[in-house]
Amino acid sequence: MQVGVSVGTFSAVLLHPTSFKDSWQTSYILIESMWIRCHLIRRRQNCPSHQPNSEKEVCTNESLQESVAMPLAQGLSAASHLPRQSMHNGCGELHKALCGEPPAVEMFSKFPKIYNVYFLACIATMGGMLFGFDISSMSAIISTDQYIEYFDNPAGVVQGAIGAALAAGSVVGSIIAGPVSDKFGRRDALVFACSFWIIGTVLQIAVNGRGMLIAGRVLNGITVGITSSQVPVYLAEISKHSQRGAIIIIQQLAIEWGILIMFFIGYGCSFIPGETASFRTAWGMQLVPCVLFLIGLPFLPESPRWFAKVDRTEEAIFTLAKIQADGDLTDPYVIAEYEEIITVLTAERLAPRSWRKFVYNGMWRRTLAGFSVQAWQQLSGANVMTYYVVYIFAMAGLQGNIKLISSGVQYALFIIFSSIMFFFVDKIGRRTLLVWGAITMGICHFVVGGLLGANYTYVPEGVQGDKNVVMLVRGAPANTVIAFSYLLIIIYALTLAPICWVYAAEVWSLETRAWGMGIAAIGNWLFNFAIGLFIPPAFLNIKWGLFIVFGVLCLLAAAQFFLTYPEASCHAIGFDQGPYAWKTKKGSAHLDEDVNAISTAQAKGEARASIERIAEKHKSVSDVKTENV
Template sequence: MNTKVSVMQLTSVVALGGLLFGYDTAVISGATDALQNYFQLTSTELGFAASSALIGCVVGAILSGVTSSRWGRRGALILAAILFLISAIGSAIPDDYWTFVIYRIIGGIGVGLASMVSPMYIAEVSPPDRRGGLVACNQFAIIFGMLVVYFVNYGIALLGTETWLYNTGWRYMFASETIPAGFFLIFLYFIPETPRWLAMKGRDNEAHYLLKALNSGRNIDSQWKDIKDSLKDKSRVSIAASGFMGVLVIGIMLSVLQQVTGINVFLYYAPTILKGFSSSSIDIALLQTILVGAVNLTFTVIAIITVDKFGRRPLMMIGATLMALSMFAIGTAAYMNAIGGYLLIFVLLYIAAFALSLGPVVWVLLSEIFPNKIRSKALSIAVFAQWIANFAVSQTFPMMNDHDSMIYQSFNGGFPFWFYGAMGVFTVFFIYRWVPETKGRSLEELEQLWDKQHHQSSDVVAHH
């Protein structure tokens, strides 16, 4: 078996979970105006329609730890694929607001599962020197899914008049997800479990064989020993008792900061925001949204190429700095009533910086920093926090951007962008102060790094 081909094949299949993550979360961006018109929604109801899937994402994140530990990484992804299919069909047929919301929540559960399990699976089958780039492929798939659905939405919008789009066209947008979801479900039946999950379940022969196949031409003795050593303690202990509470806090903070720097404001509400920047029609705004997706994809590819070369910290700090500057510029332009098409430059700079840094690299870090014996549980908690933050941002932005709100009138629409910019500045400080460099180390070597730091801090406390 060719090592490179085998690892890439597994990554390609599992990254379809990422593609559906992006597809499902962004499909609503082209339908927000239609939904508001069809269901006669207030700005708060529209915010909930757009963010209702995130309730499911939170539920999916909670379930992902238990599901991926009990049924395996592959089993959890199969469940996610089934939920994507149900949601795609159900979201396309409702005639009332709450039925639509329920099916969006079901899809969100699938997203929550895939968002945690896909990068974890890829991390657990990847060689240390390629892990960053391979896990970042999942982020590429997320962005690719978003870009594909932007094209799909734009194409559907061109099929008829605006009246047709508002009455019927939006249903085709949601139904289109059945195609990638069906392929994902089929392909998952042809991939194995991860070596580390098999080892956790005592299936050592299968685990060793698969690890050897994935590392063809390499000596896996030391890696296998590290895996077995990391799983020696069979007792079920809480994360706090395991001594890894500090790394969990770092994981949670990285998850939250990825969201509160404002990315999903542009991904979910891009057509609405871009229409506000100029007098463009909805079709032009959707076309500009495709440009946003293309920039996102291009710079994610650059991150994939560079994350194992330059490391996680430099990319994160440079990217967060550019994101903050872009948000401050957009907020200031709004406050000074200097809105214009030129702001698309700052939107694209922000998207490029995110795609180079917080987008892929946070997922890389989350997939690799947690020890084997608590990875499922800790990663599910971190991803749960991420979806809570995502929901909060997605729910509050339409309210802050409502022209009748006190916040909007006080700051002329600039406040939310200034807030996201301030969070970008804090992100730079947090990474500089608390996030270590992880490139080129095996998952078990990183576990030893955290274990060493824990003992050092314990010694300091004991000394004082």
């Protein structure tokens, strides 16, 4: 008996759930197919009856074929312990799942769940707003008199350490995010993350010096590291492939709204009189999005793919149907996607289960792409603008409130142009946006660096008394620097800002996604830390040359994007399109073909046959070849 047939039989029953009430035979078929599937995917789990002899054991072709060929009688024997009345009346857990009653879950089970994918995205991406709040909590404050006086005018490496503390914590958060997410679920990992944010914010409110400020930002960073890696994972796992880019862009928009809102909160707080009330009030406002996030999280269902990954089949089916088809278990998309999840997951469990799974059998390409796309996002130099835009505008001669308001305009442009990409991201290829975005950003850096280098006046005591700013340009060159700074942010908002998060979420397989996105986020936060730490001293030492460095890095990024990044738009998550990345094109996932086949077969009354045809398209578990390593 082949796995495809069992999956096909199971899906056929999904198409005709009313047969539960009419036939014991159909019930036996369902239980048998489910029993075989569960036996296969639990072989390598911590189950007493299926536990491997050693941690290094890898399931072979032969052992899997043995499992698949186990007699139907054993499945029926396992089912015979269920009371006849319970099975006939549909009181078993499987029937509850298939007939529309959600099975109980351990956490937040008493809260009603939201299943509209856009509402889910809006709640989940409140985690991105935390990131945005923390960025601007420094951007609007570092140039105020209260901050400069209370923290003894931190400059160079000291200010860099304060700015980079968030990224340092985020590296830690990214490292622990994968294990926590795989163990407790995507949603519960986000709940766990919020505890660090609350403690870190309290430390910043009560700050009494540089050390306490850095400690609070490190704790906030742990939260950001977890949310920045696991929110995209959650969004990728609940959305259809045709809308995945737009859904994940909501995360980027939440970050940008957080930056904008907090920047103007900080600007408003700068008028509060007193020695420390201005920045304590501004940093205290960071609790607001965290509280809203915690209020919304219990209403989120867990990811159906995570349910499938941990063998909670009933919840996986029920949640998938509710999110994608308003609970309709006969919907072709639900059937096709669930089959794909199970087929892919079962095959992936043949692979090595240690860290080797990130490099075996060509997986190193995905690991490199996921890590490097996030690293290049930081090395593009855009965060020089988001973190230290007030310094750049001070170099251009802007002062006081004009400088702060002009900096806020940048964040508004960021939101406007990222919002535009919400409607077009899934219509344009990922490669196109990455390659051309990096090239045009590089040009902007060269223009800004060239203008500063050719026209600046050296101010050793610091422009407007700020020791971090020692260059000053005036007139037309200054206006051009401001214009190209805005243009760089616009290009970034249209290309690398959203696409790097989308691509990093798409590149991983189901088995590696939580840990893999953590690896990608480590790439982001390691370089974010380096940039946050070294930008202030770089302004002092290499001055305008810093922009030339970022221009060169952007061109190098474009080269890697073109040569090694296959197109991911509208392909299945965890795609594999061969070794020649530049030959790949925007396409459609085989899931679309499966959906069309099911729809056609349903119209002809041949649903069961169509499911079996679809199952034949996928690799069965017995066809997957792995090395016993």
